[in-house]
Amino acid sequence: MKLDSKYFDKIRVRPDRQAAEKVRAPVCCWEGCDEPGVHKAPRGRDHEGQYLHFCVDHVRLYNKSYNYFSGLGDDDIQKYLKDSLTGHRPTWTMGSNSSGAMPSTKPSGRPRRWNGRARDSFGLFGEGEAAPPAAPRKPRTLEAKAMETLGVPVNAGGETIRLRYKALVKQYHPDANGGDRGSEDRLREVIQAYKLLKQSGFC
Known part of the structure; x- marks a missing residue:
């Protein structure tokens, strides 16, 4: 093996990590800067998972001026914040199922029975008549x-x-x-x- 072989250098000499990172790191994205961009910063809304690379000085400047909601109106910001409570996943109203929402009262105005068991005796889910109170039970x-x-x-x-x-x-x-x-x-x-x-x- 020759003494100036690239394999010999890797085996015998500890590689210079900082020099290797400078070679691998992209150039700083700041205009006019030639330093290596070793610090990642998010690109912004609608570019999740994509990053810009900056040097340490310019990443600080970028982070100070970064605003995820730039370009959005107040209504859009409020809608985004409300959707973030559920992880931006769709939600359904209570009482609906795959066949659609079930009305809370019958056409006659009386409370609806579900499966012949439940009844809205307090009139919480409709404006129908309340069920008569249950008879007191006989003591044992x-x-x-x-x-x-x-x-x-x-x-x-x-x-x-x-x-x-x-x-x-x-x-x-x-x-x-x-x-x-x-x-x-x-x-x-x-x-x-x-x-x-x-x-x-x-x-």
Whole structure:
């Protein structure tokens, strides 16, 4: 092998990386500059993925004056910002599917049923009539016993149960009886009955 061989230089001598980058780097895109353009800067809107190459001084000047929205009006800028919330992907209105939007009311003005199950009982999705309120459910054995413990009728509403519970707690609490703990068992029964009714959805 000859001593001046290009292979010998690559093997024996560490290559000068800066010199190699200067050879490979394009010339600075700034007008009148002959320095190597080792710094990339984006070309701008509608040229995503394309870059200009500048030297360090001119890339600083370019970045200071760079404006992605140059040439766009205020309405176009607002539209771009709004679309960027969804990643510039199309969106559809709620309640529409491949066959088109489903009207929220029947031609008669009554709320529409979907699959025979759902109904707009509060009139949120249309101006039709509201469905009649559901009948109160009949209490089970433990729930009826809890109502009996509180001393309220079986068909009592939630407000009646809450008021009765508060009154009984005040009546049987030891603090209300001068520290007498004789009614603690009765107070425990009242609290357990109220918890059961609350978990069952009666109050």
